[in-house]
Amino acid sequence: MPEVIIDGKSYNYEGKHKLLQFIQDLGKEVPFFCYHPSMSIPANCRQCMVKVGQYVIDRESGNHELDDKGDKVVRWFPKLQTACNIDVADGMVVHTQETDELVRRAQKDNLELILINHPLDCPICDQAGECPLQIQTYKYGPEGSRFEVKKVHKPKRIQLGPRVVLDAERCINCTRCTRFTEEISKTNQLTITRRGDKNYPITAPGTEFDDLYSLNTVDICPVGALTSTDFRFKARVWEMNQTPGIDITNGKGCNIDLWTRDNLVLRITPRYNKDVNDHWMPDSGREAYKLFNENRISRPLQKLDGEQILSSWNNAIATFNEQIDGTDSKNTLVIGSPHASVEENYSLAKFSNLLGIKQPVFVPHIVEGSGDGFLISDDQAPNTNGCRLLGFTELDVKSIKNAVKKASLIILLSDHLLDRGVLSEKDLDGKFLVVLATNHSHTTKLADLVIPVTTAAEHAASYVNVDSRIQRTFRAKETKYTNRRLDLEMSEGRLDRYGTNFDNWVTEENKIDCLPVWRFITQAASARGLDMVLTEGRQIMEEIASSLEPFKGVNYQLMDEHAGILLKTETELKESVKQ
Amino acid sequence: MAYEFTKEDLKQIEEIKSRYPEVMPATLPVLWIAQNRFGHVNPEVQKLVAHTLGLPQAHVHGVAEFYTQYYKEEKGKYVLDVCTCLSCQLCGGYDILHYLEDKLGIKKGETTQDGMFTLNEVECLGACGYAPMLQVTNDQYVNHLTKEKVDKLVETLKKGETPGYEKIGMPQHENI
Ligand code: SF4
Ligand code: FES
């Protein structure tokens, strides 16, 4: 097998590799800025310099030539090479900054050069704390600068588009952002203007950087030149904690990270998943942080004399049960939701099953033509396939209206059917409407009983995306009833770990008074003396996997190990049954 | 003003495109055609070039901005690029520049009211041996400048004539 010697250690390899990526995959490091594994390699930052050569072989004997000390002689390339664009070759000898003074010196000098015109405004820069330039300067950079004259000034605070702000002085011209618009989003909206020490990225005059994926450039910019208009100056990165999650704003289920501080989600960034979204996500998915923070329903609401008032959980559960008891199960309609997780839908279905109520129905939320074939799907909901695989009856607008007409008690899970124009106020006239929901909406306003439930940021639950891939979320945000310090699956940021409840930045109101659907259902069931205990997503998924064919073999551990599992689609399942 | 290529321009552009396997390399020569036609390649002209070639506007903009020889705004009929880089500076480049500023009544970077002259200060144009020197509109060099020579040049240009190319021999041939 071909072999490469890096810093004196030999590694075997197969296939084609770029040296920088190869070194990274080994868990080692060479500093770099412009290289990005999903884009072309321009090798323009010159930071990833390493020394590369081959052992000298004596032609006659075929043995390695040795020097006086008995070490193998290496024939080095006459100049240092950029690791990002050089192919690993058999017998290659590589010295990185770990073992070579020249390489250390080159990397240090390159940083000094890059920093000549850099404003060094890290104390007020959003990128500080997660800035490759800052980190690598600490690790490999010079102690100071020998540059004593005035820096070149460039435009600052340019609103490139609705969501991205440019500070051209911070830019190191790595061209990651322009390559992104050329190669990934393919809008070609950005270019580098001017040249030499005056260049920076910009749109063509009179055009806007309104790319639907524009915020990805903020993520990949290795300095603070591109920042998010929305997130600018909101938080220092080290104050937040980062929890993996799934984008719930459309059917693709992009893997994301939720960044929270004081139980508010402050920003959403993509999380790498080579089978779903690579390193990217649409800007629209990042807006979802508002759903988690704002306009939340906290404490149950009950309608009294035509007006919704805050109620207690006990009251809410009692009313819920009374209504079920008082209604013929034939007249009870349970509506599941493509906007809710598999576990939530399942809990509701199990409950209604025990009570002899028909299997829940659901209305897909698909807007034909709104997708782009990349990471934005026509499907506006994260779990349409989940509802299908649970065996829920799929209804269109007409048939749901009919079903509603026949029912007198309607239990609706996390789906704002009025807001999205499926039902009208008239359809619900004279019905008792129970809504389990996360946010206030026109639909919840009409409800007779509103049960506040957890969002994807507050529960661990799974969603089946448009490609039938099941993926799950983690708890990122505490509710009134959860506690970061006791819940081993929740991440803790610095402030969470070292702060106390008496610190003035701890805001109790940021914890919403809501329950996971399954908790509410379990309480309702136990109040009725039903033997049904659903504790958390992990256990529910095990139960689902053991009882429902499409989910066979699925569990959280597997999902975590493989970043989601591809399920058989409905049609594939039918086919396999036929065979 | 809406910019449009003439039929001949378009024919020439087609011919240029056919020289390359892809369209992108045609950007430079087509920007030249545009500049020769309109006297500059301002953002509107860049847009025209982009549309004509079916290339992203941002790309054409980036290319045009990279080269100082493309004028991104309207300039005077004659653009005088006076070199003040090292050799020219030592031989009086700044005197020439200031003399021109006074003579034309404009500062460097500006254009005369009548739209005749634009005056620029530029870095080395590679004619250090004939310093001080200037270049007329991306084209002819005028070397060994003196005030008299500048006067003459301005007169010539005002008449609508160009100074013509100068022939300068090598010192060792003693025919300077
Ligand atoms: S703005 Fe950022 S990503 Fe774009 S070229 Fe500059 S440093 Fe690179
Ligand atoms: S990462 Fe290799 S040159 Fe920039």
Ligand code: FES
């Ligand atoms: S210094 Fe003026 S041409 Fe070189």
